[in-house]
Amino acid sequence: MNRHEKSTNAPSLLRNRFLQTILLSSVLLQIGIWVRNFAILLYVADRTNNDPYAISLISVAEFAPIFVFSFIGGTFADRWRPKRTMIWCDLLSAVSVFAVLLTVHYGSWHSVYLVAFISAILSQFSQPSSMRLFKYHVAEEQLQQGMALFQSLMAIFMVLGPMLGTFVYSTFGLETSIAIMGVVFLLSALVLIRLPEDNLKPKTDAAKGQFRKEFIEGFRYVWNSKVLRMLGLAFILAGLAVGVAQALNLFIVTERLGKSKEFLQYLLMVNGAAMLIGGGVVAVFAKRVPPQLLLAIGMLAGAVCTVIVGYSTSVPLTLTVQFLNGLVFPCIHIGISTMILKWSHTSIVGRVNGVLNPMFVGMMVVSMSFAGALKDAFSLGTIYSGAGLLFFLGALVMVPIMNQKAPDHAYAAQET
Template sequence: MSALANPRFRRLLVGQSLSTFGDSALYLSLGIWAKDLTGENAAAGMVFLCLSLPVVLTPFAGHIVDRLRRKPLLIAVNLVAGLGVLALLRVRSEADLWIIYAVALGYGLSFILIRPAQVGLVKQILSGEELAGANAAIRTVGEGIRLFSPLVGAAVYTAVGGHTLAVLDALTFAVAVVILLTLRVEEGAPTPPQEREPFRREIMAGFRQIASTPLVAFTTVAVAASFAVIGLLDTVDFAVIEYGLQRPASFFGVLMSVQGAGGICGGLVVATMIRRYGEARSVGAGLLTVALGTALLTTPFLPVVVAGFAMIGCGVPWLVVGYTTAWQRSTPQQILGRVAAAADLATVGPQTLSIALGAALIASVDYRILLAVCCAVLTLSGAVLLRRAPKLVTA
């Protein structure tokens, strides 16, 4: 990971990791907090709905990112988000539940701005050859954080309450702001208003860029098709635990830790894979690895299922980092925010729909049939991508 030799990237990674830790620790606890106030599972569900609703605004977020300098935008968003979290200090009773929802919605809005702005800033700091290592480092650190930060957040919430957790999260935003303030980046001026295209064309520029680049276009189709079934696993995993392994639902945490460990292992080698075999082959290998892991979940044997979760965890960084590096390398800086937004929408959109579909089907369809469908789509996508890989190169 040669990107880690760059002191500016290391500083940015530290700031982003601290912010991610605070976010991950808090957002799960917001759901617990909402349920504690009301006694209703629906209240907790509303928290996660508020977190995900801003996804529909992703193209507009990408447009905003491309019209402003990325570093000042990141400073402003982190500052506003940190101050917004402190609104949780006013939560005392069920009557204040709306504050939790408002903070969750604000979180969702900050996510769709921070992600494309960070992608642009990373490309500004590093050369094209270093991007795979940078994306691998970001993904690997993120997997490590997701292993334990929700547990830390829940423990802090249980021990000292949500108010203290909110203050700690606000501090992580403050640290991220300080690190960004000390980061030296020379950014070019955004496109002047008189040189911009009509608003509708501006909004769609990210999708046009993806469609015009063979590597990115073909990989996007394969990844989008795969995420259209990967979301099924969010529901099916619980059926695997209940009916396959005959374990309590709490065992889900153990399997997520296994998957997270697999994600760290996958993240450590993905940069080397991309350098040797290219983005398309790395994504294809990731899809086939996730497909094999999914197939292993159909068995009732614990060691086999554990291996399946580890393989899924390992394969996801290969497909995510490979895909991200493909569009990041081939995209001009001035439209990178909109391409990042379009790429995110191409994955998050199908995944969200498949989560809803899985929740609707799990009561009437055997979970092994859903796993078979998931495995088939992943295998087909990966195989087709590997076959086309020699003809696809980074622009």
């Protein structure tokens, strides 16, 4: 019996020291990320006069390294001590942010893309380490509720983040915004020192060539699991849909709704407020609903709402649809995270995450890269209809595995 199984008698999820610490760290990181996102978006829009290629490049800079480094990061996360890995990643992120700040100060404004680029690389080592600790320190029956708590935190910042990011950039400018990001990464590293110890030993005695073997093992593990295979396909379809919609959000605001680019924050705030409510609702019912069904519901809602947003020229209608989409969106995040944790053994969860995550992010990068060209060739309504169709196909992918049960022993995730 491992430490994870022993923890099943924990009386309250919120009394879990690991969860308390990781939530506080996440709050700090979310502050930095939202200030960064809006500072870079508004700054690049100002410098390039709303050039769609320059704006879509922000998303490419943020997500492209995830596709490249997630495979490697997931493998190393299974080899290294997760607590130490997370602390070092936050420290190195802070150092890189201050280095970029100096570059920006002395005249190279294009280096703002590096802020997103470098922190995205380091997150690929930190995030799977966090997943390993989550599976280790949180009881099996509390996993889905734990993920719902994380979703609620993300939703809070979907509401507060745009306001915070726009306020900081408008009031203090780009350099202060970047500096704030560096400071919160340092604070997060200090908070993570409080993480409880674990028995997840680093693999220091691994033979030469062992990394390659473990790297391949992650792909084999996913391929041998029907559930994880289908999840990978759903990731690809959702990534293509989310990428193009996210990259062109600014043009929904400026062209379809006829508002200034600053209005984007209100669109995101409405969506985030709904996500907060939806996350709470899902947390209550999480134990009774299979994660596959949660994911399918979220994708179906995403399909309908994406199409409507693409065609709507009414501000009230678009805001209403964004609210409804946000209400159901937590189903996607919670469903995916729970499936990865329940169908993966503790010793390999980092690699499973490292294999599946790039499928989503890689397709996001592909669709973001083509977003500018698509915008020139097609109307926003046509593009968003295509994104909605991809969401619908992602929901259909869940049908063959809808009745699959999570294995009693996590290592038995490799179904026949």
